[in-house]
Amino acid sequence: MSGEVAGPSWQPVPRARAHELVIAAIEGQILAGTLTVGDPLPPERDLAARLQVSRAGVREAIRVLEGQGVVRSHVGSGQGAGTFIAALPSTGLTRFLRLHVALGNFDLDEVVESRVALERTSAALTARHAGPEDLAPVTAALEAMDEPAIAPETFNLHDTAFHVAIAWAGGNRLVAEMTTAIRDSMRLPLQAAMRQTSDWAQVCAELRTEHHAIHTALADRDADRAAELTEAHIRRSYAVLFPR
Amino acid sequence: MSGEVAGPSWQPVPRARAHELVIAAIEGQILAGTLTVGDPLPPERDLAARLQVSRAGVREAIRVLEGQGVVRSHVGSGQGAGTFIAALPSTGLTRFLRLHVALGNFDLDEVVESRVALERTSAALTARHAGPEDLAPVTAALEAMDEPAIAPETFNLHDTAFHVAIAWAGGNRLVAEMTTAIRDSMRLPLQAAMRQTSDWAQVCAELRTEHHAIHTALADRDADRAAELTEAHIRRSYAVLFPR
DNA sequence: GGTCATCAAGAGGTCTGACCACTCAGAGTG
DNA sequence: CACTCTGAGTGGTCAGACCTCTTGATGACC
Numbered sequence A, B: 001m002s003g004e005v006a007g008p009s010w011q012p013v014p015r016a017r018a019h020e021l022v023i024a025a026i027e028g029q030i031l032a033g034t035l036t037v038g039d040p041l042p043p044e045r046d047l048a049a050r051l052q053v054s055r056a057g058v059r060e061a062i063r064v065l066e067g068q069g070v071v072r073s074h075v076g077s078g079q080g081a082g083t084f085i086a087a088l089p090s091t092g093l094t095r096f097l098r099l100h101v102a103l104g105n106f107d108l109d110e111v112v113e114s115r116v117a118l119e120r121t122s123a124a125l126t127a128r129h130a131g132p133e134d135l136a137p138v139t140a141a142l143e144a145m146d147e148p149a150i151a152p153e154t155f156n157l158h159d160t161a162f163h164v165a166i167a168w169a170g171g172n173r174l175v176a177e178m179t180t181a182i183r184d185s186m187r188l189p190l191q192a193a194m195r196q197t198s199d200w201a202q203v204c205a206e207l208r209t210e211h212h213a214i215h216t217a218l219a220d221r222d223a224d225r226a227a228e229l230t231e232a233h234i235r236r237s238y239a240v241l242f243p244r
Numbered sequence C: 001g002g003t004c005a006t007c008a009a010g011a012g013g014t015c016t017g018a019c020c021a022c023t024c025a026g027a028g029t030g
Numbered sequence D: 001c002a003c004t005c006t007g008a009g010t011g012g013t014c015a016g017a018c019c020t021c022t023t024g025a026t027g028a029c030c
Helices: A018-032 A044-051 A055-067 A089-102 A108-129 A136-145 A152-169 A173-185 A187-196 A200-219 A223-241 B018-032 B044-051 B055-067 B089-102 B108-129 B136-145 B152-169 B173-185 B187-196 B200-219 B223-241
Strands: A071-074 A082-085 B071-074 B082-085
Touching: A018 A044, A018 A055, A018 B089, A044 A055, A055 A071, A055 A089, A055 B055, A089 A173, A089 B018, A089 B089, A108 A152, A108 A173, A108 A200, A108 A223, A108 B108, A108 B173, A136 A152, A136 A200, A152 A173, A152 A187, A152 A200, A173 A187, A173 B108, A187 A223, A200 A223, B018 B044, B018 B055, B044 B055, B055 B071, B055 B089, B089 B173, B108 B152, B108 B173, B108 B200, B108 B223, B136 B152, B136 B200, B152 B173, B152 B187, B152 B200, B173 B187, B187 B223, B200 B223
Parallel strands: none
Antiparallel strands: A071 A082, B071 B082
């Protein structure tokens, strides 16, 4: 309690926990390129022994990385068993957004603005680069929504599929992952809003029309129009479904 | 091995692991709204007893949620000790992107396109909504980069700060978080590229000019110009620093 | 009465060692 | 040759002990 006055600046030492050291070790190998997609991690017991931590610490680290979609574990023996570097970004990102949206860390306006930014890009990319075969899932979702007297739940499902399919057709995986995660995190809130809508048939009809217009723009390879229509569609949807 | 032919469709049962059940339990409380930011979780031992799993399972679940920035643990006793619902989206998102970029799940073009989409939006939002006081950190980063004969590492640091500050000045936390995470995940690759540039002084001067132009557009509250300049700046930077 | 050292309690952090469940490879068997 | 069985190695789970940290109460001392 004495050296506070003008002493040498003591920077707080991190005091890392065991599992954080393990994460850092694995992350280091990944960033260094010595561990790439498909590679196996050593067995938990080995890793624990090598890093001088308990197996519990190793397992906690693996859980965190698994939660981020970086790693994937399989029980069993021989070929295929063990923990491997994976490429499953969706798993982690979706839960991440779902929880933080639910916690109110991001409110509706922010989500809408983000969706607009990402999906404008998706739409433009898809219009420019996607051929008819890439548009097949988009078309399929579009037609599924044309079912007469469709229930909000079903519609919402295909609606999600429609937007997600456009995102992936654009060929940009990062944009697509973020779009998927955001749209997915909004599925339940959107569904609740749809169920509370007074005139569902009317709303449904409008959404259908807008979807068809977007689809046409994509098929016409008109990037600007597709982007504009997508932005208008998203903004209008939220305005209708979440009136203030 | 007999009932395969036209038997009743057996859907695979999930076989969830213990920690996943714990996550689901906590996530359920969050989605239901009974657990919000600042609330404490029961002590690990209690939670384990209530959910009928071992403490290890509870700890693995908490680690996953901590990795996503949903929860935060503090040792000790009394007020302030324990595990709490938190709102730290950055922590998780940054590592997520850093690792997946390193793993090559997202390549450079995809990252650039995403940055353009997000930062165009940030720039426009900032130009529209931010007052001079919100622009202070942007200005500070700008001036820090004007230091003559600045080292690439230092420049890169302030460059990151500049773009991140714009993102936050826009007032959209989701866009800002994603922008921060992406920019941060590119810091090391960018730094490496800057160090390898043949004519650093020249590149540096160009980047400075573009930054100043963006700053002026923001101060002028010209959203369209700010967005256009930002897009051009990002695309040009990558074209110069990562020539093919 | 105030101030300070001390200590107990309660929280997370760690480790150990055991056992279970699953899966594959290969030995053994008809 | 085909099938079955078994062993071994992997992650999954658990129980229990102990450590460290932090707080708040206790009580001695001034």
